[in-house]
Each structure stands twice: as structure tokens, then as C-alpha cells.
Amino acid sequence: MINKILIANRGEIAARVIRTCKKLNIPSVAIYSDADKQAPYVKMADESYGVGGTRVHESYLNMDRIIEIAKEAGADAIHPGYGLLSENPEFAERCEQEGLTFIGPSPSSIAKMGSKIEARKTMKEAGVPVIPGTEAPVSSVDEAIQVANEIGYPVMLKASAGGGGIGMQVVHDNDELQKAYESNSRRAQNFFGDGTMYLEKKIENAHHVEIQILADHHGHVVHLFERECSIQRRHQKVIEEAPSPLLTDDTREKMGEAAKKAAKAIHYSNAGTIEFLVDEEQNFYFLEMNTRLQVEHPVTEEITGIDLVEQQIKIAAGEKLTIRQDQLKINGHAIEVRVYAEDPNTFFPSPGTITSLTLPEGDQIRHEIGVEEGYTVTPFYDPMIAKLIVTGQTRSETIQHLEEALNQYQVEGIKTNLPFIQKVVQTEAFKKGFTRTSFVEDYLMQSK
């Protein structure tokens, strides 16, 4: 039983979690930094507390203060949202010690999937296909060249300590690898204090496809099909959809089973996502596991009719899953686009005040939004300000609804990526489902 939930997050995802709390009649507690006092989600919650500071390390990553607020407010559970503290095993552990229910998996599941190399090893042992690559970080050029020749070019070179793109590069031969290793390893050393690198075979013509799972504390695991999230910029997702235009029914079934096997291997509980790369011959390879709710979870909710936040809360409270795999069906199609406060050509951030906001409306339209007219988008947090989710019976019908919705969507006062999204959606390639992860370079870079 959970009686009161503190949401250790901000923006659209805080608003999303509060909505389900209201549906379940569970009082909600919001926290806000000095920069977020005026944010819409703060007013939506039943109670709200200032966490102090502006930058994330002094506000939304301040574990001591967040736990103090939870106790002061009488909350007995914490929903971490995504990002911030959601995949921090230390925070999950602190919650446990303080007698608070962490709405997510156990600290040990988070830790196991947190290290890329550790996660690969676990998945390989569980029989889940992984991308051919290094089992341990390499610390010299010679070692890197030897591994690259074993797995075959092209290879992806990645910094062990890296996250969002820094220190990541595709190389095609020994010469390129030598140069890339030296510069990326130096940068990784400067940025993260760890210059070790690892190598993975570059999967050609890959699509990013991930499987949503739900697992309870009683050993019951179901998968809720896939989301395709191949349209990315700066290695971050921009458009996500379900179902994937690439997968055959047979591949969908196999990937769903592999995801369940992965979850069972680490005794996972709560909502989680297993990310894969899938090539156009339907081969799939484990990429990583996200041990939390995903940004793009609404497309799964739209095609399955299941409220994932509600399931998260029930699982955390110890309830048994009532969903059976054979009852789950894909119903229609859903596409989500992420609205970023950024320049649509350079993708550079664009903070500022929203002077006017016009949102499209309709039966097939859902908004997840963290801003409103007159609100000032600050430079302190992620540039994503809203998500637009559109549904339809078929993919082509959904794209048509999306184009209409985008035509009505107006944000004034700051720059957004909406013109970029419109360009993507209008291409023949997108309409046909030719959505490789290289889509933006393949179809949009030359016309910029």
C-alpha cells in the first residue's frame, strides 16, 4: 500500500506522474528548484516544497534534501521519473534505508545494468544476443587495433565513462582508429578522468528498437511490445513510434522473449526497457537496459491501453501483475515527437520566455507538457519542453494526423525543433518507414 508519493523530478514527467496519482487517489508531493517556482507541475501537485538551488546537483540531485522533504511531507514512496536520480543505485538504497518505497527496481538491478560492460556480460550469459565487441575496456591503441581486427571494421569507438555522445566515433580502418583513439581517449580523460575506451562492431543500417517490460516482485514478467526510436539528433531521440515499421511478427515475438529473459536474469522488478539495434535482416543485438520509465512510454500506453505509471506504483506496493501476456494486443499506431527548446538547424539550446503557445487539439492527440504561455525556459535543465503523441488505426493515418497537428502547433518567443520535425515527417523515407538511426544524416543533412 502506498499512501503519498513524492516526485523527485520536474517538468512534463512530474506532471505525468501527478496525473496518475490523482487517478489512483494518492496525494502527490512536488519538489522545485529556485528556477522552477513558476513551473506548471508545481501547481498540479497536492503539496509542493522548494528543494533549493538551481543547477541539478544542488537541487534535483540533492538526495539528503529530497529525503528530508519526503519525511516532512509524510510521503511513503518516491517516484524518480527519468534521468536525474532514477538510475542511481545509491539513491534507491537510501530510500530503502529510510523506509521509503522507491518506485523502480532494486538497487542491485540498477547497478548491474548501469555499467555498460557489466550489462553486456550479464546479457550474454542469459543468452541474449549482444553486439560483438570488447569484454573489458582497452587502454592502448595497439590493444584497440587488435580487437578491431578480430571483430571486423567498421567499429564504434566509445569512452567507457561516456554517456551522451562524447568520445563516440565510427572508424573504418587502422589509420582512422589510431587517430580517433588518441583524440577521443584524451578528451575522455579530460572530461571524465577516465581515458579507457571500448569497441563494438558498427551494425550497418541499424534501427533502434526497444522492448517495454513490466515485472512484479512475484516472478511474473510481461513485455508490452516495441517502440522504434531511430530518428535521433546528437544521439538523442526525437521521434518514437509503436509498433516499429521494421519488425516482422516473428522478430517481435523473439525480441519480446529475449527481453523477458534479460529481466529474469537480473531478478528485475518494476517497469524497464531493453534497447536493441536491429538490422534490416531482422538480426537484433542488446544495446542497454534502462531501469526506469522511458521518456517515450506514452506510445506504448496508447497502443496497449495500459497506464505504465499506475503499473509502476502497484508493483512497487507489492501487488501482483494482473496483465497476462496472451491478453496483450497491439491496437493501432502511435507516434511521439519531442519538442525541444533549440535551434532547428544547429540543435543549439534556445532558452527564453514563451510569449505565445498554441496546441493542436483532437481525439487522436495527447500532450505531455512542462510549460505554458508566459513561462520562461531556463538554461539549467534538459531542453525538452513537451511531447506530442498522435494516434491512428494505421501508420499512414497516424502520420497524416501528425502532420495536421504539427501545422497547428505554435510556440513563440523561443526557438523550437518543430520545423525540423516537420521536415522529417514530410520525407518519403519517413513515410515508407525507412527509419535507420542514420536517418538525419542520410536524408536531411545535405538539404540544410
Next chain:
Amino acid sequence: MKQVVANMAGSVWKIVANEGDQVSKGDDIVILESMKMEIPISAEEDGTITSLKVKEGDFVNEGDVIAELE
């Protein structure tokens, strides 16, 4: 004289070059930070930095002058 301007709004995360420094085209002068992204601002031509208009922690808007080169 040539002005170096900010290409996005954000705060000055790091100052990499100082007044009086000789810089070549492409050398970083400051690194801006906004919304979890770090963007280096570099010299568009060779020259000497005659004046640095910002300090670490300052907030700049797109188009603001960061430095002057000669």
C-alpha cells in the same frame, strides 16, 4: 578588429584563452554551457585577443560579444 559572438544563449562555463593571447582560426576562446550541452566558441580567424568581455559564470544571449580580436 574582429568580434567573437555567442552562437547560443547560456552561461560561460570555462574561459580557455586570456587577453593578450595569440589565437589561430578554430582555437577555442570560451566554452558556453546551456541545457546540459557544452558549446565551444572559437576564433574565426587568426589574431590577438585584445579584450575578453565575459567571465566564468556570466550569462550571455545569442549574438552577445564574447571577445575582440585584432
